[in-house]
Amino acid sequence: MQKNPGQCQFVVAMDSIVGKWKPTILYHLLQGKPLRFNELRRLLPDITQRMLTLYLRELEEEEIVKRVVYPQIPPKVEYSITAYGMSLSPVLEMLHRWGVAHIERKRLKEAENERTETD
């Protein structure tokens, strides 16, 4: 994809995190409890079945998420974070914290703008 040598590690790291629903999927799995496919669907009410499947497959391929199929009918498939996937936890937490601060900053800015406009 990106060809600039020496700094594309940003991009590599982000591919594991980026995607409309990936952060939310990871957020739930990082709680530690394995989740079944439809449990995840219920936690992400707006995701389509297709996208959930695609993202889980991607995460599985990167060994961030483990997929366990129980040979039952009706089928049971459990997704859980791998030990390796756990290494994303501090990264995501840092992003989360920066995001919270960023929102707060925006909020303050807007409040200030309104104040000076009504002066």
Add this chain to the structure above:
Amino acid sequence: MQKNPGQCQFVVAMDSIVGKWKPTILYHLLQGKPLRFNELRRLLPDITQRMLTLYLRELEEEEIVKRVVYPQIPPKVEYSITAYGMSLSPVLEMLHRWGVAHIERKRLKEAENERTETD
């Protein structure tokens, strides 16, 4: 965009970072030296003028990057990281480190696969 309340801060943080060229642009600006439009273009040889403009405008709007126009002809416009933008530095560095480790892990894995295949 994402509606799940309480955990969308990931997404907010990432919007400031995500985009095919944003990390690279930020990488260069985080070196500290202000860069002119065409200097950035030379540092990102494959980006189009259009995309560079769009990304810089986005970063400017979020106050991560400052744009200074010098009223000269031919025009001179300098882009630099803001104090606020600097707060992204540890976040990006962490992503970078994770990315490096991730690549290394992949490399080892592949090497191991080849070894066991030739056994």
Add this chain to the structure above:
DNA sequence: TGGTATAGTATGAAAAAAGGTACCGTAAGG
């Protein structure tokens, strides 16, 4: 017999992101 739940796949359409090319005005250098 018909409905529900499970974990998906298939197919095509829509939306978003990125890319490509051409063009603008001005001025300095040859």
Add this chain to the structure above:
DNA sequence: CCTTACGGTACCTTTTTTCATACTATACCA
């Protein structure tokens, strides 16, 4: 007079991502 450099904008096409809908198989329950 022609070319280059500067920092863009306008317009259109291509690529990528996401969405919507329908469909699968099997077992259990009423």
